Amino acid sequence: MKTLVSGGTVVSATGRTPADVLVDGETVAAVLSPGSTLLGFDLAAHVDQVIDATGKYVIPGGIDAHTHMELPFGGTNASDTFESGTRAAAWGGTTTIIDFAVQRTGERVMDGLGAWHDKAAGNCAIDYGFHQIVGGVDEDSLKAMEGLVAEGVTSYKLFMAYPGVFYSDDAQILRAMQKAADLGLLTMMHAENGPAIDVLAAQLVAQGKTDPYYHGIARAWQLEEEATHRAIMLADVTNAPLYVVHVSAKQAVAELATARDNGRNVFGETCPQYLYLSLEEQLGAPGFEGAKWVCSTPLRSRAEGHQDHMWQALRTNDLQMVSTDHCPFCMKGQKDLGVGDFRAIPNGIGSIEHRMDLMYQGVVTGQITLERWVELTSTTPARMFGLYGTKGVIAPGADADLVVYDPAGHTSIGVGKTHHMNMDHSAWEGYEIDGHVDVVLSRGTVVVDETGFRGRAGHGRYLARGLSQYLV
Ligand code: URP
Ligand code: ZN
Ligand code: ZN
Ligand code: ZN
Numbered sequence: 001m002k003t004l005v006s007g008g009t010v011v012s013a014t015g016r017t018p019a020d021v022l023v024d025g026e027t028v029a030a031v032l033s034p035g036s037t038l039l040g041f042d043l044a045a046h047v048d049q050v051i052d053a054t055g056k057y058v059i060p061g062g063i064d065a066h067t068h069m070e071l072p073f074g075g076t077n078a079s080d081t082f083e084s085g086t087r088a089a090a091w092g093g094t095t096t097i098i099d100f101a102v103q104r105t106g107e108r109v110m111d112g113l114g115a116w117h118d119k120a121a122g123n124c125a126i127d128y129g130f131h132q133i134v135g136g137v138d139e140d141s142l143k144a145m146e147g148l149v150a151e152g153v154t155s156y157k158l159f160m161a162y163p164g165v166f167y168s169d170d171a172q173i174l175r176a177m178q179k180a181a182d183l184g185l186l187t188m189m190h191a192e193n194g195p196a197i198d199v200l201a202a203q204l205v206a207q208g209k210t211d212p213y214y215h216g217i218a219r220a221w222q223l224e225e226e227a228t229h230r231a232i233m234l235a236d237v238t239n240a241p242l243y244v245v246h247v248s249a250k251q252a253v254a255e256l257a258t259a260r261d262n263g264r265n266v267f268g269e270t271c272p273q274y275l276y277l278s279l280e281e282q283l284g285a286p287g288f289e290g291a292k293w294v295c296s297t298p299l300r301s302r303a304e305g306h307q308d309h310m311w312q313a314l315r316t317n318d319l320q321m322v323s324t325d326h327c328p329f330c331m332k333g334q335k336d337l338g339v340g341d342f343r344a345i346p347n348g349i350g351s352i353e354h355r356m357d358l359m360y361q362g363v364v365t366g367q368i369t370l371e372r373w374v375e376l377t378s379t380t381p382a383r384m385f386g387l388y389g390t391k392g393v394i395a396p397g398a399d400a401d402l403v404v405y406d407p408a409g410h411t412s413i414g415v416g417k418t419h420h421m422n423m424d425h426s427a428w429e430g431y432e433i434d435g436h437v438d439v440v441l442s443r444g445t446v447v448v449d450e451t452g453f454r455g456r457a458g459h460g461r462y463l464a465r466g467l468s469q470y471l472v
Helices: 082-091 109-120 139-145 170-183 194-206 213-218 221-238 250-261 272-276 279-283 289-293 306-316 355-364 370-384
Strands: 002-011 016-024 027-032 049-052 057-060 062-067 094-103 127-134 155-159 186-190 242-244 266-270 402-406 436-442 445-449
Touching: 002 370, 002 402, 002 436, 016 057, 057 370, 062 082, 062 355, 062 370, 082 094, 082 436, 082 445, 094 109, 094 370, 094 436, 109 127, 109 139, 127 139, 139 170, 155 170, 170 186, 170 221, 186 221, 194 213, 213 279, 221 242, 221 250, 250 266, 250 306, 266 306, 272 306, 272 355, 279 289, 306 370, 355 370, 355 402, 355 436
Parallel strands: 002 049, 002 057, 062 094, 094 127, 127 155, 155 186, 186 242, 242 266
Antiparallel strands: 002 016, 016 027, 057 402, 402 436, 436 445
């Protein structure tokens, strides 16, 4: 099957140029100057299909490097399966996810990884890889880490939060980081001081402060900053590269920036919710509404200016990437487990379908450039997590994961509009985007076009990842 995507502007992390993209089978065969001729042949007449991208951007498919399909959390499971979640991703222009295989305290790492393969295999509409959650470091998990690189799992996540579930103390973190430094694994960190948060949360509930809003009060920014600093110091002493996930506090960004200024291999990711949503407006919504936006790290105060600071950090490269931390739960039967006690609300927001659009809105408002949009959502995720060359770029030999994005189009977000995630509400209800995902190709196959979803469960392949290409 040969496809020509013609007439568009091809955008990369470093520039934009009018070009036609020739796809042969699953890969990009050529990026050509416009007009679609090669050695005198009219290419459009010699391919099986032509996709007209006139007036539109052609970008490498989005890579969402932080998702949680079917994550067991707080007595329930994240509501998107690999099938529903990857279909929603495709709708939104994301063609690769990296999900977190889970090992909880007391379980074995390789059993967790095997279970995640079983959940995903044959069910994904787009390509997928895994990070490994190591929940509670012990002799067994340290030994198991030695096998991860061979499995194509070159990054793993530790938690300084959630005591009793995923938590690792400083001694455990230090030992895991030593091992990771030896193996070339990238350490991903949930940087919040969990034991301190749990005390504050219990005190708030004892005072009758049980609404979702108090989730954000218990998880104070000081406890994100402190944990971020501690993670950086532990990484420093072990010489382990560090990637801090879901950064939301401007003070945590300052810790990352200082470490980077000191030449450390320290990186940070933020998520759309920390760019747009706030403690006051969303977590503080009347009644139990705020539960829709209970996630960790929490939404931060707009009065304190965290959101603007996150945009700035994306511009200055104090933060390198935007992932969703897609972890959806329905209000009915899931979030409502926490009526009367915010501690029992399962943590997570669903955004996988909207990341490319929400970040494009940053281009429209002048917060980031077009090229930075591609870099934050596709190229850097590919480099950070060992996929670059195959993913994250439109170049001969790369997988033909392409998005035709219409800057003159419009996207209304919300249930009954664009909403293919398995959730009974949208955390983004009412958002209006100047831009539209028109056509999505995954390895040369059209999975979304103006007729709707044309992909299938099982098209997506497991990606055995290489070591990070972002480290020096
Ligand atoms: O609230 C969140 N972030 N839920 C998913 C688990 C995690 O910590 O990433
Ligand atoms: Zn986390
Ligand atoms: Zn997460
Ligand atoms: Zn359109």
